[in-house]
Amino acid sequence: MTPVGVSTVPSTRPAAQGRSIQAYAARFFAPRLLHPGAWWAWAIGCAVVAARTTNLAILALVITVICYTVVSRRTQAPWALAFRLYVYLAILIVVLRVFFRMMFAPYGPTVILELPTLTGPGFLSAISLFGPVSAEALLGAVASALQLAAMVLAIGAANALANPKRLLAAVPGALYEWGTVVVIALSIFPQLAESLVRVGRARQLRAEAGRRRVHLIRNVAMPVLSDGLDRSLVLAGAMDSRGYGRSASMGNSGRWLTSVLLVTSSLALCVGAYGLLDTGFTPIWMGAPMIILGLMVGLVGLRLSGRRVMRTRYRPDSMKAPEWMVLATAAAACGGIIVLGMTTPEVAFPPIPPLTWPPISLFSLVVVVVLLLPALLAPKNRDGKGQNS
Amino acid sequence: MKPAWRADAPVPLEWKSVLMLVILSVAGLGMFAWPLIIPVSAESGLGDNSPLIFIALLPLLIFLVLAQISEKGMDTKALAILGVLSAINAVLRPLGAGTNGIELVFFLLILAGRVFGAGFGFVLGCTSLFASALLTAGVGPWMPFQMLASAWIGMGAGLLPHRLFGREIRGKAEIAMLIVYGIVAGYFFGIIMNLWFWPYLMGPAMGTGADLAYIPGGSFIENLKRFGIFTLITSTAVWDTGRAIINTILLALVGAPILAAFRRTLRKAAFNPEVEFVSDSR
Numbered sequence: 001m002t003p004v005g006v007s008t009v010p011s012t013r014p015a016a017q018g019r020s021i022q023a024y025a026a027r028f029f030a031p032r033l034l035h036p037g038a039w040w041a042w043a044i045g046c047a048v049v050a051a052r053t054t055n056l057a058i059l060a061l062v063i064t065v066i067c068y069t070v071v072s073r074r075t076q077a078p079w080a081l082a083f084r085l086y087v088y089l090a091i092l093i094v095v096l097r098v099f100f101r102m103m104f105a106p107y108g109p110t111v112i113l114e115l116p117t118l119t120g121p122g123f124l125s126a127i128s129l130f131g132p133v134s135a136e137a138l139l140g141a142v143a144s145a146l147q148l149a150a151m152v153l154a155i156g157a158a159n160a161l162a163n164p165k166r167l168l169a170a171v172p173g174a175l176y177e178w179g180t181v182v183v184i185a186l187s188i189f190p191q192l193a194e195s196l197v198r199v200g201r202a203r204q205l206r207a208e209a210g211r212r213r214v215h216l217i218r219n220v221a222m223p224v225l226s227d228g229l230d231r232s233l234v235l236a237g238a239m240d241s242r243g244y245g246r247s248a249s250m251g252n253s254g255r256w257l258t259s260v261l262l263v264t265s266s267l268a269l270c271v272g273a274y275g276l277l278d279t280g281f282t283p284i285w286m287g288a289p290m291i292i293l294g295l296m297v298g299l300v301g302l303r304l305s306g307r308r309v310m311r312t313r314y315r316p317d318s319m320k321a322p323e324w325m326v327l328a329t330a331a332a333a334c335g336g337i338i339v340l341g342m343t344t345p346e347v348a349f350p351p352i353p354p355l356t357w358p359p360i361s362l363f364s365l366v367v368v369v370v371l372l373l374p375a376l377l378a379p380k381n382r383d384g385k386g387q388n389s
Numbered sequence: 390m391k392p393a394w395r396a397d398a399p400v401p402l403e404w405k406s407v408l409m410l411v412i413l414s415v416a417g418l419g420m421f422a423w424p425l426i427i428p429v430s431a432e433s434g435l436g437d438n439s440p441l442i443f444i445a446l447l448p449l450l451i452f453l454v455l456a457q458i459s460e461k462g463m464d465t466k467a468l469a470i471l472g473v474l475s476a477i478n479a480v481l482r483p484l485g486a487g488t489n490g491i492e493l494v495f496f497l498l499i500l501a502g503r504v505f506g507a508g509f510g511f512v513l514g515c516t517s518l519f520a521s522a523l524l525t526a527g528v529g530p531w532m533p534f535q536m537l538a539s540a541w542i543g544m545g546a547g548l549l550p551h552r553l554f555g556r557e558i559r560g561k562a563e564i565a566m567l568i569v570y571g572i573v574a575g576y577f578f579g580i581i582m583n584l585w586f587w588p589y590l591m592g593p594a595m596g597t598g599a600d601l602a603y604i605p606g607g608s609f610i611e612n613l614k615r616f617g618i619f620t621l622i623t624s625t626a627v628w629d630t631g632r633a634i635i636n637t638i639l640l641a642l643v644g645a646p647i648l649a650a651f652r653r654t655l656r657k658a659a660f661n662p663e664v665e666f667v668s669d670s671r
Contacts, residue, residue: 174456177463178516184472185479185520192480217643225647228473229654236469236658244465255460259405262457266409266450270416273446277423291446298453305456 028321031380033075036162038323042069042374043158045330049367050150052337053348056139057358059146061368066153069375074160082190086156090149094142101141108134110355140352159186161381173306180244184235191231192224199223254304261301268294326374336367399467399660400458400508409454410511410544417537420447421581424588425612447533451515451540458508466658467509471516474501478517494521495578495632496639497647498539499571502546503563504651510543534585542574564644571636579629583620 050062067087074080102115117131171179199220268290275286340363341348347361402410419426420443474497481493494517502510518536549570551558558566 175452175459177459177468178455178512181468181471181475181512181516182520184469185475185516188473188476189479189520192476217646221643222646222650225477226650228477229470229650232469232473233466233654233658235472236464236466239465239469258460259457262453262460263405263409263412266412266416266453269446269450270412270419273416273442274419276442291442295449298449301453302456305460308460308462 029379033163033317033381034161034326034378035317035319035323037317038319038326039162040158041330042326042371043154043161045333046154046157046371047151048334049337049371050147050154052341053364054143054147055348055350055358055360055364056143056146057360058348058364058368059143059150061365062371063146063150063153065368065372065375066150066157068372070157070160072375073378073381075163075381077163080160083156083160085190085193086152086159090152090156093148093152094145097145097148098138098141101137102130102133108136109353110135112138135355136352139355143352172302173309174302176306176309180239184232188228188231192228195224195227196220199227254307258301258305261297261304265294265298265301268297322378326378329370329373333367333370336363336370340364340367398506398508399464399470399655399658400506400512401461402458402508403461405460406454406458406508409457413450413454413537414541416450417447417541421534421538421584424584425609425616444533447537451533451536455512455515458512464660467505467660470505470654470658471509471513474513475517475520478513479521482521493635493639494518494539495542495574496571496636496644498543499546499567499574499636499640500644500647500651502543503549503567504648504655505547507544507547510545510547511540512543514538514540514543531582531585535582538578538581542578545574546570560645563648564640567644568637568640571640572633575633575636576629579632580620584616587616587619 046062046066050059053059070083074083111132112135113133115130115133171183202223203219271286272288272290272292272294275283275290276288337348340361344361344363347359347364350356350358423443478494478497481497498510498514498517501513505513515536518532518539522532522535546567549566
């Protein structure tokens with residue numbers, strides 16, 4: 001909680017402290033950064049919705065919602081501006097998918113483009129490339145590509161809206177190191193493009209660019225890889241000097257207990273899963289009770305193992321009403337799309353062979369509108385200031 | 390270069406971690422191959438959906454193993470290198486995703502497992518598939534299974550022999566060995582992922598000419614035969630062969646320089662060095 005005597009620190013709270021509805025609304029909408037977990041949950045919700053439908057109209061709406069939310073709620077931080085990269089990647093995915101679909105068996109009833117069929121020689125004659133391209137095959141490719149593109153954009157949105165470095169603080173202690181690895185990977189991903197540009201510039205300075213034969217591997221790929229490896233050692237040095245990745249010693253007995261708990265838990269989970277499936281020969285206690293036992297022992301083990309990571313939190317993120325609202329929209333949209341897939345599969349997964357407009361139901365629109373709510377109701381990000389903590 | 394159980398490996402594996410890995414591998418194999426070995430009946434605990442429990446259990450088991458591996462604390466250099474290689478794999482993966490079969494992830498995974506050891510290979514398989522799923526490929530029920538399959542491939546590359554008849558395997562012989570391993574790994578990944586979605590894709594056989602679907606509670610041999618035909622027709626001939634060819638070409642072309650770059654990094658990093666105190670008295 002806020003310590004006593006914070007008068008020297010500029011308060012981030014709004015002036016309204018009362019109990020009236022206006023005061024509550026002022027607190028709710030006061031510009032601040034939301035908990036990163038809330039935005040990630042929302043993004044995963046968008047990705048789940050995209051994964052559970054092949055309806056082009058719904059997918060297009062979800063993509064629109066994602067882009068609108070990013071534009072209206074992102075910060076000025078560098079990772080927020082990297083959303084552009086995700087958009088490029090999404091476009092590339094759509095182009096590649098459609099191209100590969102044209103290459104491999106693009107047959108269907110409605111031919112819109114006649115390409116020559118290439119058949120492999122000799123024993124490869126079973127493989128044929130290109131041929132008459134049908135609208136159905138292309139639409140199917142676009143639908144699956146838009147699913148992927150929407151997922152990419154959703155993750156890009158999470159990166160733009162939430163501070164990726166704050167995520168480090170949210171990973172449970174037992175998986176702290178592996179959470180660090182994933183966060184490093186996610187934040188280095190855009191840097192690789194920058195590394196490629198630097199290697200290109202270095203080649204130009206060495207007057208290599210005009211050469212006829214460019215050895216892609218020796219002149220481009222290997223420098224980027226070596227650059228990445230060297231940078232990783234520099235990063236490790238920086239992390240070491242700031243105390244990342246160091247853990248407190250737990251003593252031998254504590255470590256033994258943790259290991260025994262982890263091993264017991266995984267054994268119990270395995271036995272439980274087998275018992276649940278194979279009811280013919282196994283006693284009843286080998287099923288669900290074993291799974292519950294394994295879960296409980298595992299949680300205690302993870303908890304104990306996390307104790308070795310000693311971290312203090314500077315200005316910890318808290319979950320308040322706006323965060324819960326964002327979480328609720330994500331959960332509602334996930335539930336909604338699953339219900340949509342079960343009740344009206346012809347809307348969620350319209351069959352492609354009849355070449356018609358994708359059907360839209362009122363319920364599917366509700367799912368999309370729920371995903372739009374955070375863009376309208378979540379507090380705005382503070383502009384420019386305090387984004388780097 | 391260094392066995393994974395040595396304390397100066399990038400990701401050292403203690404015997405407790407090895408025990409957890411064995412449990413995970415046996416359980417994981419069962420979760421991939423349940424249609425063949427577990428006689429699931431309609432009366433079982435959760436009805437027809439019971440295998441879905443694996444989708445929830447496998448990530449948890451992987452978390453438990455990872456928690457045990459990092460239980461002693463990790464070298465930050467290993468974390469940073471893992472992060473960078475996961476990011477590179479995440480870039481490479483969508484370049485090949487369009488054709489499903491030609492995944493560029495494996496050759497880097499194999500080379501990294503070879504140089505940095507089995508523990509590193511296992512973790513890199515998990516983290517690169519997880520990071521690339523977050524970044525590009527999409528998170529789905531298949532993700533934990535892909536993570537485990539590629540973790541096995543990375544770990545296996547770390548377990549390949551370093552000496553044969555007293556001679557070190559280096560140079561062309563090493564690349565040849567890795568290429569053979571890459572071909573095996575390419576087919577292994579295709580077949581085991583097929584085995585995973587086979588029952589979901591085909592559904593249980595209803596006795597109406599569906600010769601490729603599995604028979605719940607059927608004999609091991611009968612189901613294996615059906616799965617063999619299914620995987621041969623749907624993917625082994627084209628996709629898995631494509632993956633094996635791509636692995637071969639990449640390993641032959643860039644295997645040696647990348648191995649050299651990794652070995653240089655390994656030397657520069659000097660993982661968990663043993664500190665020796667020498668008295669200064671003469």
